[in-house]
Amino acid sequence: MRTLQVDLGDRSYPIHIGSGILHDAKLFTPHIQGEVMIVTNETVAPLYLEPLKATLAGLRVNQVILPDGEAYKNLDTINEIFSQLLTCRHSRRTTLVALGGGVIGDMTGFAAACYQRGVDFIQVPTTLLSQVDSSVGGKTGVNHPAGKNMIGAFHQPNVVVIDTDTLKTLPERELSAGIAEVIKYGLIRDTAFLSWLDGNVEDLLKLDESAISYAIEKSCQCKAEIVGLDEKEAGIRAILNLGHTFGHAIESHCGYGNWLHGEAVGAGMIMAAAMSRRLGWLDQAQFDMVKSLILRAKLPGSGPAGMSVESYRLKMAVDKKNIDGLIRLVLLKGLGEADMVSDYPPTALDQTLIECTPSS
Amino acid sequence: MRTLQVDLGDRSYPIHIGSGILHDAKLFTPHIQGEVMIVTNETVAPLYLEPLKATLAGLRVNQVILPDGEAYKNLDTINEIFSQLLTCRHSRRTTLVALGGGVIGDMTGFAAACYQRGVDFIQVPTTLLSQVDSSVGGKTGVNHPAGKNMIGAFHQPNVVVIDTDTLKTLPERELSAGIAEVIKYGLIRDTAFLSWLDGNVEDLLKLDESAISYAIEKSCQCKAEIVGLDEKEAGIRAILNLGHTFGHAIESHCGYGNWLHGEAVGAGMIMAAAMSRRLGWLDQAQFDMVKSLILRAKLPGSGPAGMSVESYRLKMAVDKKNIDGLIRLVLLKGLGEADMVSDYPPTALDQTLIECTPSS
Numbered sequence: 220m221r222t223l224q225v226d227l228g229d230r231s232y233p234i235h236i237g238s239g240i241l242h243d244a245k246l247f248t249p250h251i252q253g254e255v256m257i258v259t260n261e262t263v264a265p266l267y268l269e270p271l272k273a274t275l276a277g278l279r280v281n282q283v284i285l286p287d288g289e290a291y292k293n294l295d296t297i298n299e300i301f302s303q304l305l306t307c308r309h310s311r312r313t314t315l316v317a318l319g320g321g322v323i324g325d326m327t328g329f330a331a332a333c334y335q336r337g338v339d340f341i342q343v344p345t346t347l348l349s350q351v352d353s354s355v356g357g358k359t360g361v362n363h364p365a366g367k368n369m370i371g372a373f374h375q376p377n378v379v380v381i382d383t384d385t386l387k388t389l390p391e392r393e394l395s396a397g398i399a400e401v402i403k404y405g406l407i408r409d410t411a412f413l414s415w416l417d418g419n420v421e422d423l424l425k426l427d428e429s430a431i432s433y434a435i436e437k438s439c440q441c442k443a444e445i446v447g448l449d450e451k452e453a454g455i456r457a458i459l460n461l462g463h464t465f466g467h468a469i470e471s472h473c474g475y476g477n478w479l480h481g482e483a484v485g486a487g488m489i490m491a492a493a494m495s496r497r498l499g500w501l502d503q504a505q506f507d508m509v510k511s512l513i514l515r516a517k518l519p520g521s522g523p524a525g526m527s528v529e530s531y532r533l534k535m536a537v538d539k540k541n542i543d544g545l546i547r548l549v550l551l552k553g554l555g556e557a558d559m560v561s562d563y564p565p566t567a568l569d570q571t572l573i574e575c576t577p578s579s
Numbered sequence: 580m581r582t583l584q585v586d587l588g589d590r591s592y593p594i595h596i597g598s599g600i601l602h603d604a605k606l607f608t609p610h611i612q613g614e615v616m617i618v619t620n621e622t623v624a625p626l627y628l629e630p631l632k633a634t635l636a637g638l639r640v641n642q643v644i645l646p647d648g649e650a651y652k653n654l655d656t657i658n659e660i661f662s663q664l665l666t667c668r669h670s671r672r673t674t675l676v677a678l679g680g681g682v683i684g685d686m687t688g689f690a691a692a693c694y695q696r697g698v699d700f701i702q703v704p705t706t707l708l709s710q711v712d713s714s715v716g717g718k719t720g721v722n723h724p725a726g727k728n729m730i731g732a733f734h735q736p737n738v739v740v741i742d743t744d745t746l747k748t749l750p751e752r753e754l755s756a757g758i759a760e761v762i763k764y765g766l767i768r769d770t771a772f773l774s775w776l777d778g779n780v781e782d783l784l785k786l787d788e789s790a791i792s793y794a795i796e797k798s799c800q801c802k803a804e805i806v807g808l809d810e811k812e813a814g815i816r817a818i819l820n821l822g823h824t825f826g827h828a829i830e831s832h833c834g835y836g837n838w839l840h841g842e843a844v845g846a847g848m849i850m851a852a853a854m855s856r857r858l859g860w861l862d863q864a865q866f867d868m869v870k871s872l873i874l875r876a877k878l879p880g881s882g883p884a885g886m887s888v889e890s891y892r893l894k895m896a897v898d899k900k901n902i903d904g905l906i907r908l909v910l911l912k913g914l915g916e917a918d919m920v921s922d923y924p925p926t927a928l929d930q931t932l933i934e935c936t937p938s939s
Contacts, residue, residue: 294654305725336720336731365665371696
């Protein structure tokens with residue numbers, strides 16, 4: 220088992236990564252004061268709810284099983300969690316346990332942030348995406364019909380338990396979507412890790428235990444370093460959004476859930492790299508390496524066919540990073556060197572969007 | 580104008596108190612980055628919305644006017660605030676302004692805590708209760724059908740602007756309800772202020788400008804000191820709940836809104852004092868002074884007629900302060916000396932409840 224400490228002063232917490240650690244009670248019990256509410260969904264519950272309850276045997280454990288999918292990531296579903304907590308008379312000493320992917324983690328964390336003005340919570344992420352992304356950083360929340368992740372809170376977990384065995388039940392498409400975020404960490408900040416990925420991406424797809432654990436640890440470490448520098452996203456943390464402004468536009472245009480988040484981010488990173496090459500910050504060989512790595516991870520190599528520049532611009536205009544109506548983008552000033560950019564020529568964005576969109 | 584600084588490190592903020600200061604733009608503008616969303620209700624909007632908009636002239640100002648009343652203090656109403664913010668395309672640099680009483684303040688603060696994971700907000704409390712209570716402490720939130728204030732966040736305002744002229748339009752019952760909380764500060768921590776109240780409570784009822792400003796300042800100061808010692812309510816802050824555990828039981832039993840919160844707290848403080856006398860911590864003369872002061876403020880001198888001990892115990896059992904099913908109470912160890920108590924003889928509670936309940 221590998222253990223990583225996320226250093227955030229009095230909100231610091233450990234991340235444990237290993238095979239079969241869902242069954243290790245001593246990773247959980249130090250962070251529980253007596254009552255536990257497991258929040259999971261209809262897909263994950265049949266696989267891992269009973270094993271987790273067996274691990275927590277002896278504690279007062281209740282559960283709430285939500286419908287699966289981004290479509291249910293809203294205030295109504297959060298209210299179901301509150302109702303179950305109140306029905307089961309959980310006090311402010313309760314601990315919420317998120318058992319599932321990013322949607323479950325985001326909602327459980329937000330419910331924990333707001334229940335009785337804040338209770339403890341534990342993340343047990345069961346998808347690669349949530350293991351390398353949403354388990355670090357304390358971002359929690361839900362969507363609003365008018366915008367994704369527009370409602371939420373910063374709330375840190377007490378511990379994150381990543382059992383790599385849960386990836387064995389993950390659909391291949393979702394595994395690739397998770398690898399997109401792993402590649403992102405190499406691109407924005409760590410050229411050595413990027414080289415390692417170039418040599419080992421196929422091992423990740425095969426779920427090689429040693430490769431997967433290493434990639435998760437490096438990803439969490441990279442994110443933890445950035446979050447440690449900028450917990451409330453005032454500055455450098457924004458580079459974690461490489462590919463995301465493009466990606467959100469794709470998800471929004473196609474309807475959430477049709478493209479997986481990681482797939483949209485994969486295509487978005489190719490767009491960010493293409494624009495960086497257009498602005499002279501990446502050379503052609505570097506761009507080709509980035510695109511090839513993303514394709515080898517079985518991710519899309521371009522945006523959705525026929526999506527217009529106008530559609531992109533409209534969707535990108537509602538991004539939370541924007542100030543005064545300007546579309547700010549995370550681009551690559553070099554490999555391993557991401558930066559937030561807003562003083563680019565508008566035509567460079569338009570040409571990039573056209574270049575990365577197959578005609579329909 | 581009096582100004583008080585609430586000292587909470589990097590979340591410190593000023594409270595301005597004075598007659599007519601709603602019209603003083605320079606109290607607001609330093610805390611606004613460009614966009615303003617005023618949140619108010621149907622009762623307050625006709626009185627103070629246009630004056631406030633005139634004060635903020637030149638800024639981008641939008642508004643949302645909610646229905647009036649505790650019945651609307653829920654997640655659905657919060658969602659209306661989010662919808663308006665998104666419809667008007669407010670960024671994370673927006674400032675929410677709460678214009679109204681405690682319900683508006685609690686909901687606006689919670690919306691500010693959660694919109695894009697946290698934006699600025701300004702409190703303009705227009706009732707005495709909200710001026711002396713909810714404008715200090717950062718507690719925000721909404722009710723759930725199964726419990727009051729069960730959902731929320733700690734989120735500090737950037738500034739509080741208390742225009743005492745707004746009390747001229749406040750119904751007399753609500754003025755008395757506010758005085759209940761003012762008396763509370765004397766009882767829990769400040770015997771000199773308690774003596775001053777004993778000599779000046781009628782001036783407060785007459786809205787004497789100097790008396791009202793002084794009482795608001797002393798109350799905010801007292802609460803600010805306690806919150807400064809214990810921002811997240813881990814310990815001493817609980818004494819601010821003197822009378823509230825009894826009071827919440829009354830409000831819940833009678834249906835929220837039938838008894839005003841301050842009225843229930845007034846009766847609850849008499850119960851707390853009666854139990855403190857029964858336990859030998861107050862003498863008869865001290866108890867009589869407390870009860871007389873509360874009655875002189877035109878507040879109820881007892882709980883609702885016919886409410887049973889079982890009803891009280893059932894309602895008190897869901898209080899957030901409780902741990903392991905024990906009903907914890909804030910009682911008076913002496914005048915000006917409140918403490919959280921859980922090792923009392925259960926019969927003392929039952930006898931107090933019977934003593935303070937008129938037969939129906």
